[in-house]
Amino acid sequence: MNVVFMGTPDFAVPSLEALLASGYKVSAVFTQPDKPKGRGMKLTPPPVKELAEKNGITVYQPASLKRETEVYTPIIRDLCPDFIVVVAYGKLLPPEVLEIPKYGCINVHGSLLPKYRGAAPIQHTVLNGDEYGGVTTMLMAEGMDTGDMLLKEMVRHGDTETAAEFFDRLAPVGAKLLIKTLSGILAGTVTPVPQDGEEATLAPMLSKEMSPTDFNRPAREVHCHILGLSDWPCATAVLGGKKIKIYRSELVFETGKRGAPGEITNPETLTVACSEGAVKLLEVQPEGSRRMSAADYLRGHPAKKGEIILTE
Numbered sequence: 106m107n108v109v110f111m112g113t114p115d116f117a118v119p120s121l122e123a124l125l126a127s128g129y130k131v132s133a134v135f136t137q138p139d140k141p142k143g144r145g146m147k148l149t150p151p152p153v154k155e156l157a158e159k160n161g162i163t164v165y166q167p168a169s170l171k172r173e174t175e176v177y178t179p180i181i182r183d184l185c186p187d188f189i190v191v192v193a194y195g196k197l198l199p200p201e202v203l204e205i206p207k208y209g210c211i212n213v214h215g216s217l218l219p220k221y222r223g224a225a226p227i228q229h230t231v232l233n234g235d236e237y238g239g240v241t242t243m244l245m246a247e248g249m250d251t252g253d254m255l256l257k258e259m260v261r262h263g264d265t266e267t268a269a270e271f272f273d274r275l276a277p278v279g280a281k282l283l284i285k286t287l288s289g290i291l292a293g294t295v296t297p298v299p300q301d302g303e304e305a306t307l308a309p310m311l312s313k314e315m316s317p318t319d320f321n322r323p324a325r326e327v328h329c330h331i332l333g334l335s336d337w338p339c340a341t342a343v344l345g346g347k348k349i350k351i352y353r354s355e356l357v358f359e360t361g362k363r364g365a366p367g368e369i370t371n372p373e374t375l376t377v378a379c380s381e382g383a384v385k386l387l388e389v390q391p392e393g394s395r396r397m398s399a400a401d402y403l404r405g406h407p408a409k410k411g412e413i414i415l416t417e
Contacts, residue, residue, distance in 0.1 A: 106291070109186040109206070110162075111135040113151045116272055117192035119280035120213055121156055124190065127284050131162050132184045135177075137195055138166045167196075174199045181205055188287060191245060192279065195224070200247055208290055210245035213279040215272070216308065217241060217257055219300040222250035223308035227275060230308075231268040232333030234325060238262050238271065240279040242286040244297055251305075253297035255286050265355055265387075267335040316341040317417040318351060320367035324382030328356050331384070339390075342367075343415040345406060352396060353388035367415065372408035375399040 108129045110121050113136045124131055134157040142149040150158075157164050165180070167173045178201045181189070189210040191198070203210050216226035218241040223229075230238035239259040246252035258278055262271055289295030311334065318330060318340045331340040331354040339350040357376055364370040364378030375386040390396040391406065 106187045107132050109133050109189045111194040112153045112192040113137045113195050114193050115152050116276045117153050119277045120192045120283050123280040123284050133163045135165045171199045212243050212245045213283050214241045215275055218254055219305040221308035224310040226308040227272045228268040228333050234329040240282050242282055253299050255295050256282055258282050267332045269336040313338045318342045319416050321380050324359050324379040324384050327379050328354050328384050343417055348392045350390040355385045357383040357385050367413045369408050369412045372410050377414055
């Protein structure tokens, strides 16, 4: 079976590895352009590109398949793919490309569709405090994640698991589900199921505008906010007049009031009161410094009982 693979971040790497390990011929990989990263802003290839090049697979990096369809549609058509597999590619596919593969374009999506259509399904699963997330494979259509569903796998989200950690845990789940889906399509045992549009919810791209932490919200909402934005764009607050990023927290208790919202009720553990309940901050990053445990932070920045952490 001949496959064209489209994907970009770490989440897509296990799926490409699974295709290669299962004997599928991956004739080309499409991924996003290299981007500057780090303090030196050095151009860095996407993880999928690195894996493809290690395996001698031709890589294409169009800025936009939709804008450059006249260039890349003929290339894809000449590859004669049986499947186009799309995993966190980050770009929309034009109708001309969707029509090319014999068995269709198969997408591995990080949610239990039709819930969380969009660019950040895993993060929104955590932000909203869902007990379960998961992965859905689907036949791609022109709309945003609107295609017929093929297979699903439900995965429980851990109480203190960040979005980044859940992201990493779902990636191999998606890879296994992809191979099961392709095998089922070829065997005729997988039947597409239309999505119920009325049950659809959206998971738009995250932004830094979402970062400020509002301790006037209940503790569980604050906790989910912190976990859902970790590792990017990160929850933020102001402590001692300086901005901090908050990567991880723990629910201390969910109900009852033991301090004003934002008040440090236990300076030894960096426990902060919310409108209802309290959270313990476990991992932070002071402005201009490295990411560290709250214990390490407190050694250099002692907190005071009654001190207020500001939203910003």
